[in-house]
Amino acid sequence: MRSELVQVSLVKNKQVFIGWWYRKQDLVVRDQQGYLQNVVAKDNESLLDCLQHNALSIGSVCGGGGTCGQCIVRLDPSAAISVAERYRLSQDRLLSGYRLACQQNTDLKGNVQLVESPNPKTVSCELLSNTFITPFIKELRFKYQGSVPLDFKPGSFVQFTIKEGQSLAFPKDLPRRYQPYWPRFESATFSHPNTVRHYSVANRNDGSGVLTFNIKMQPAQSNNQRPGIGSFHLGNLSIGTVVDIVAPRGGFNLLDDLGVREIVLVGGGSGIAPLKALIDELIFGLHSTLPITLFYGAKHPVELANHCWLKAVETQHSNFSYQPIGSNASSVWYGQVGRVQTPLNAFVSAHRSLHRCLFFLCGPPAMMNDVTQLLLRYSVNENAIQIDSFSPFTTT
Ligand code: FES
Structure with a gap:
């Protein structure tokens, strides 16, 4: 919200006091159809909260946590840039004024432009x-x-x-x-x-x-x-x-410009679904040569969905490494036995450039929590960790 310095006079006990005061001005929002609206922000609220309490359509899957990348708005390019915005938005978009509404306060220069319609179709x-x-x-x-x-x-x-x-x-x-x-x-x-x-x-x-x-x-x-x-x-x-x-x-937010990143995927059970989409996009859509590692666990090896497809991708693409793990392995299983966290721990502890890694997680909530804590213990920036917010384990 912009403030304007105005002169005010106050009469008290027949005396006149003259001073300067900041008068709040409305925030001007251009919606997805191009219509302008004036909205008023409450004190200390984020731009996302302001837009939502004024009933404007703005996406948010993570509830303002800076991880879903759904609350994109376009502001004056001089607007401050948070760490979360550097992870979620490409350099080109940042230079063009794109920001995350949840990362911005309402003390802004210029109009706010809503860019994507979250209205479901x-x-x-x-x-x-x-x-x-x-x-x-x-x-x-x-x-x-x-x-x-x-x-x-x-x-x-x-x-x-x-x-x-x-x-x-x-x-x-x-x-x-x-x-x-x-x-x-x-x-x-x-x-x-x-x-x-x-x-x-x-x-x-x-x-x-x-x-x-x-x-x-x-x-x-x-x-x-x-x-x-x-x-x-x-x-x-x-x-x-x-x-x-x-x-x-919704969806994972793959940076427009991945640069010299490394992609690490961690999944459990049917939580493989969005990770498989990401592998499909990186390998076959973008023809990426970035290193991609998948840690995928299931109770029993027979429950590893898409196992043959993942093995075939690994065989044909040297930049993709697939680490299947069965927690209750049988005599015909030659892969790793135990929990996903064990090989993941070995991977991150030996890694010399963890700051380059982007982590994508999807699986049972307890596993996702354990994995997140493990990564944070190794000082992985929380903005480099994306978690599928719609766990299939809660949608039966
Ligand atoms: S609400 Fe999810 S990134 Fe802003």
Whole structure:
């Protein structure tokens, strides 16, 4: 918010006091359609809070933490630049005045321009395939049916709406080889209310309109509980079904200019989905030659989703290193055994240029917390750590 120095006079006890005072001025905001609005900021609030309390559309997935990169605005290029903004925005964008609203206060020069519309758009998609790729994770591939190309970043998530009704309480196409991993099914269907679920897109945007998801089916833990509503509803959809989704939003923020960075990915279970999209984008979309290392853990090696694809990428691209880890390994597993944190700890402790690394994490909340603490202990800058905010482990 801009302040203007004005002269004020005050009459008290028949005496006149004259002085100077700062008068608050409105902040002028140009919205995504080009309309100008005057808004008033409260004392000491961030620009993001100011825009939100004035009901202006501004994206925010991390709640103002400076990690999601969704709250981009354009300001006078002289606006201060925070550490978080240096990580999230390219040098070109910074020079052009792009900033994160959550990192700015309201004492600004010039207008505020809102640049991206966070208003969700609903689109229709047809299910192309629905296949088990581990005992519990299904790969669903949808084809977007709209005529205007979808625009999404690696790590974007999609919202599915599941209408109140009945869903099958068992997977209708469970392959024989995975049956020993599943509990016995006591009931045929279960009822559920209207609900929404979020799942990360597991592929890059290659312009084909195909959206791939890795959805973990969550069986009921006991006879009087119901299974995961989203995973059982979607996991039992038939090929050719058309669903409405809220178009991909959010996503990891890959710097426009990666320079001499190194990419380190840490995933667990179906948390591989957004990391796979990132690998797809870096290797096949950007043809990046930067070093990329993936630490990917699952309880049992058979639960490592996309294992063959990841092995093939590693074989064909010398800059990609894949470290699969099984916490309960069997006699036929020749890979690492234990927790992801162990090889990751060895990696960061031996690394001589950690300041160059960008870390992307997605997995169970406890694992993400452990990994984040581990990285911070090695003085990794918290702005170099991006965490998928929509853990598939909370969206059943
Ligand atoms: S709200 Fe500003 S980066 Fe997430």
